[in-house]
Amino acid sequence: MTDLLNQLVSISRHYGAQPQFVLAGGGNTSAKTKDRLFVKASGTSLATIDEGGFVEMNRAALSDLLNSNLSADANQREEQFKNAVLASRVHPGKRQRPSVEALLHDLIPTTFVVHSHATLVNTITCASAGETITRKLFGDDVLWIPYVDPGFILAKTLDSLLKSWQHKTGRKAPLAIFMANHGLIVAGESADDISLNTDRVLTTIRSNSSTSDAPFGAVASLDTARRRAAINVVAPALRGLLATNSETLKIVTFDDSPLAIALAGGENGKSIALAGPLTPDQIVYCQGFPAWFELEDAEPDMQLVARLRSTLEPHKLQRRFAPNVVVVKGLGVFAIGDDFAAADTARQVYLDAISVMAGAVGSGGVSYLTREQYEFIENWEVEAYRKRISAGAGSSGRVRSKVALVTGAAQGFGYEISADLVAQGAHVILTDMNIEKCREGANGLAAKAGKGRAIGIAIDVTDGASVDAAIHQTVRTFGGLDVLVSSAGVLKAGSVKTLAERDFDFVTAVNYKGYFVCVQKVAPVLAVQRLAEPGYWSDIIQINSKSGLQGSNKNGAYAGSKFGGIGLTQSFALELVEDGIKVNCICPGNFFDGPLWSDPKTGLFVQYLTSGKVPGAKTVDDVKRFYEAKVPMLRGCRTTDVMKAIYYLIDQKYETGQAVPVSGGQVMLK
DSSP: HHHHHHHHHHHHHHHTTOOTTTTOOEEEEEEEEESSSEETTTTTTGGGGOOOGGGEEEEEHHHHHHHHHOOHHHHHHHHHHHHHHHHHHHHHGGOOOBTTHHHHHHHHSEEEEEEEEEEHHHHHTTTTTHHHHHHEEEEEEEEEOOOOOOTHHHHHHHHHHHHHHHHOOOOOOOEEEEETEEEEEESSSSSSHHHOOOOOOOHHHHHTTTOOOOOSSSSSSHHHHHHHHHHHHHHHHHHTTTTTSSSSOEEEEEOOSHHHHHHHHTTTTHHHTTTTSSSSSHHHHHHHSEEOOOOOOOOHHHHHHHHHHHHHHHHHHHHHHHOOOETTTTTTEEEEEEHHHHHHHHHHHHHHHHHHHHHHHHHBBBBOOOOHHHHHHHHHHHHHHHHHHHSSSSOOOOTTOOEEESSSSSSHHHHHHHHHHHHTTTTEEEESSOHHHHHHHHHHHHHHHHHSSSEEEOTTTOOHHHHHHHHHHHHHHHHHEEEEEEEEOOOOOOOTTTOHHHHHHHIIIIIHHHHHHHHHHHHHHHHHHHSSSSOOOEEEEOOOOGGGTTTOOOOOHHHHHHHHHHHHHHHHHHHGGTTTEEEEEEEEOOOOSHHHHOOOOOOOHHHHHHOOTTTTOSSSSHHHHHHHHTTTTOOOOOOHHHHHHHHHHHHOOOSSEEEEEEEEEEEEOO
C-alpha cells in the first residue's frame, strides 16, 4: 500500500507542477486496489500533495452509489450525491472531502487515473467540432464524453459510454478520455503508462494543429505612453469600484503578454470573449464572463472612472457577480481578487481560457457552455467548497490585504517595517537602490507568507523617472497601493564648518527631495482609488526622526532635511486631504541596533567618534553609552515601537499632518 501511494504522490506532483495540465489546484488523481480507492481530497494542490492529501474510499459503497436512484431535482440530487460520497469514506473522522469525481475514478478499470485540464486537449474539447476532430485524430483510441453536469451525472454517463466502448473494441481502457468543455483523463497500470499515453495524445494534437499570430483577428494596441497612463488609472479604479467595503480594496494584477493582447486588441476579441465561459474552472475562478471596457482619447481620470463604473454596475446586475476579469480593448487583461494569490489565479485561468479559445477558433469555432450548464456550476456547493479550501485561510492581521510600498527597505528600519507589515497581512513592495539585497529580503518574506506577498523593486528616490517606474510596476502587480512608507534616509554627520558641500547635497537629496518625489508620483494613484471608492482613505507615512523636532549638534544636514520633511508633511496633508490621503510622519529616536548606527565602517557611532561629537569618547561603545544615557527610558528605539505608531496612523481616520514622536521621552512635544 505504501508503494502504491508513493507512486500516486509522484504522478500527482509531476502533472500538478505543470501549468499546461493543472491550474489553481485543479485536476485530480487516484489509485485503486480491489477494495479501496485513494483519491485526491477536494481543494488539495496536486503540485505539493503528500500521502495525507488522499482520501481512502470504500469501492463497494461507491459501486452501490452508481446504481442508486437519486432525486430528479438537481439540487436535491447533488446533496444526496455529496452525502453518499462522504459516507463512502473509510476514515470519515479525518474530515476530508474526496474529489467530486471519486465515483468517476472508481469506474475506470486501471490502477492509476489522472484527470487534468490540459490546455492543448481543451482546444479540442472546447471546439464546436471537437468530437469530429477527436474521431479523426484518434479513431476508437480515445473515448469522447459530451458535456454533462459534473459529479453523479458525469459518472453515470461515463459508465454507459465506457461499457459501450469496451463492447465495441474488446479493450479494457481507452488511450485517453476527452470530456467536452472539461478536460482529459489518462489512465494506466503505472506512471510510465500514463506518461506514454499522455505524450501520444499531446504529440498527435500538436502535429495536426495550426497556429495563428492573430487568432482573434487583426490586433490593434495602444502606444507605450498611453498604455502606461491608462494602466495607472484603470487598475486603481478597479480596486475601488469592485471593493465590497471602503476599508479594504481589491488586488488587481495586469497582463499584457502577447496572448492577452491578441484577445484584447483583436478585432473579434470582444465577441469571442463575451460569448460565454468554456470550462468549470473559468466559472469558479474568473466568475465566468469577463467585463469588456474601451478607452476614449484624452479622457480625464474622473470621466474614465465614471464610465468604468457604468460598465461594471450593469455587469454585476446581469451576471449576479462582480467580474474577476476585465478586458480593456487594446490594453490587456486585469484580474481581480481579495489578495494577490486569488487575483493571480484568475489571471492564469483566464489566460489559459484565451489559449483554449485561440486553439478552438483555429479548429473551426468555440463551443461555449450553455446558460443552464454554467449556472449549475455557479450554484454548485461542491465547487464553492473546492475554491474555498484551495484558497486557504488567506492573510490576517491589522493591515490584511493592504498594499504597502516601503522605501529604503533593503536593511535596517525599512526592512524590518516591511517584514512586520507582511506578518500583519499586507502585500509589501520593498524598494531600495540595493536591489539585490532588496529582492533577497522580499523573496525570503514571500517564501514564508505566500507568493506575491512581498516583491523587491529598484528605486532611486532622488530620481523622478526611477520612482515613477517603481510606482508603475506596483500598479501592474497589485493595482495600486494603500500605504507609502517613506523610510529611505541617509546621514552624513559633521560640523557646519567642515562638512563637504557634496555631503550636504547628498543628505538633502535623499531625505528631503526623495520624500517629495515619492509623494508626487504616488499621489495620483491614491487619488484615483478615492474617486472610485469615496469612503476610502490611504496613508503616506514618512519615517522622520527626533532630529526633525529638535536640532542636532554637528548634524545640521540631517536635522535640516528632517525639519524640512515635517514641513512637507504638513503641506502635503493640507493639499491631499481632498483626495482621501492622510499624510503623517513618525519621529523615532535612535535605532541603535540598525546599520545606520552600528555599521562598523560607516555607522553613526563610528562617524561620531571620528568627528569628535562625543567629548572624551575613546571607543564606539563609549559613544553608544553616551547616547543611551540621553534617553529617559535608557534604550534605543526599536522597530516594534515604530510599528505601533504606523498602525495607529493607519487605523486613525481623524488625523493628518502630524509628527508623532517615538523617542522614549528624549524629545517631548510642546
